[in-house]
Amino acid sequence: MxxxxxxxxxxxxxxxxxxxxxxxxxxxxxxxxxxxxxxxTVPNHQGRDEPTxxxxxxxxxxxxxxxxxxFHNEDQTPMPSPDEIIISQRGRRRFNNGSSPDSGSTPLRMPFQRTPTKVPLSTSMILRSSPRKRLTMGSTPPEPEPTVMPSPTKPRQRLWRQGLPPAKKLRMIEEGGKPIAQLNEETPLSLLLQGMSQQQLIRLIVGDLVAGDAETELRLRTRLPMPDINPMEEELLHAKRQIFRSLPTSRLCKKTDSSAYSRAALHLNEFKRLLTAHTKQLYDSANWDALLDYVTMAWPILRATPHWDSATHNVTRRQCFKLLACHCLAAVKNGGPLLGMVRLQATDKNLRDWARDFDDIQSCQSALSKAISKGRATL
Known part of the structure; x- marks a missing residue:
């Protein structure tokens, strides 16, 4: 059924x-x-008449x-696309332990290496990067050879060509001609002598006028005046005014501090130069009376210069006092009684006052006492 x-x-x-x-x-x-x-194709275990x-x-x-x-097959892995290779390189680098057969052919990615782009490896384009990146990437270009630069010193300019002597000074006076001072009789003699140098006047007087004549020399010697120190005094006073003119004028600024000294240092050096030149001129000419008078005149002017707060800034001032003291001693020793009793006694009074400015001035006291005693003995 x-x-x-x-x-x-x-x-x-x-x-x-x-x-x-x-x-x-x-x-x-x-x-x-x-x-x-x-x-x-999977074999069909069903019969032909079985339904699909x-x-x-x-x-x-x-x-x-x-x-x-x-995809789950363990024997064969799929071939990644170029995009997948670039994406994998952008991630964290996995260091290979050498199990891969091509581990030595692929360089490791360094920390400062740039992210790969889709540029073919066979391209000839050189990417710009910093020297540090080029060192890490292993593409360091060859170092350029150092260029030899010329010396920066400026070549000396020659005033004349090598091998030629300098041009001789032209002689404006014709051979056998006379200077205009001898030809122009209308000009006063005193005015013409002002244009002469000191050495020219010495040669004119000693070499031409005196010329070894004792009577002429004695007559000229009795008429020689004492050197005039008034122009020297004017130069010293002008230098002192320049010192005070350089100081700050504001009441809020101090006139004896370091900033004020820096502004007046140039004029202080000029004041010292004038003292040195004047005393040397009088000392070399052996005018001891004029030298002693100059010391007496210059000491109050030097005392009136600023006394600075710092001891190092007062070095120039102290050197000027020492210069005057040395020339005062030289004038007293060499002049002696010839200086006159009036001048010697006035100097004796000044020494007591000058000792407050410079202590070494007392060394002149013994020489001055001897000169005074000799002067009294001759009276």
């Missing part, structure tokens, strides 16, 4: 049969080769299962 099945029961039977074939189909997919791009299963009619689902199986 045959029992007829209903359509619903027939459909459920087909579903059970399809579900029972799933394990066998998955087992067959594991043996698919790597180069297969389409799902492998649900997997045979739904091919996209079967393709996805095949791709999953190919």
């Amino acid at each position: 045959t029992t007829e099945t209903s359509p619903d029961e027939h459909q459920q039977q087909e579903i059970r049969l399809a579900l029972s074939e799933i394990p066998s189909r998955l087992e067959a997919l594991h043996f698919v080769t790597a180069d297969a791009r389409t799902p492998a 299963s649900i997997f045979n009619s739904y091919s996209p689902h079967l393709d996805n299962i095949t791709n999953i199986a190919l």
Whole structure:
């Protein structure tokens, strides 16, 4: 007795049969080769008359299962695309322990290496980077050879060509001619003598006028005046005014500090230069009376110069006092009683006053006492 099945029961039977074939189909997919791009042909264990299963009619689902199986295959890995290679290089570098056969051919990425771009490796374009990056990337260009620069010193300029002597001074006076001072009789003699130098006047008087004549020399000697120190005094007073003129005029600024000294230092040196030149001129000419009078005149002017707060700034002032004291001693020793009792006694009074400014001036006291005693003995 045959029992007829209903359509619903027939459909459920087909579903059970399809579900029972799933394990066998998955087992067959594991043996698919790597180069297969389409799902492998699974042998049909059913007969020809059996109905087609649900997997045979739904091919996209079967393709996805095949791709999953190919991806999980341990024997063969898929070839990555160029974009995937660049993305993997941008991430953290995984150091290879040497298991890969081509580990030595691929250089490791250093910390300061730039991110790779989609530029072919065979390009000839040189990318700009800092020297430190070039050193780390191993593409250091050859160092340029140092260029030899010429010496920066300026060559000396020659006033004349080498081998030629300098040009001789032109003689404006004709041979055998006379100077205009001898030809021009209208000009006074005193005015013409002002243009002469000191050495010219000495040669004129001693060499031409006296010329070894004792009477003429004695007559001229009795008429020689004492050197005039008034122009020297005017120069010293002018130098002192320049010192005080250089000082700050504001009531808020001190006139004896370091800043004021820096402004007056130049004029102080000029004042010292004038003292040295004047005393040397009188000392070399052996005019002891004029030298002693000059010391008496210059000492108060020197005392009136500023006394600075710092001891180092008063060195120039102290040197000037020492210069005057030395010439005072030289004038008293060499002049002696010839200086006159009036001048010697006036100097004796001045020494007591000058001792407050310079202590070493007392060394002149003994020489002055001897000169005074000799002068009194001759009276």
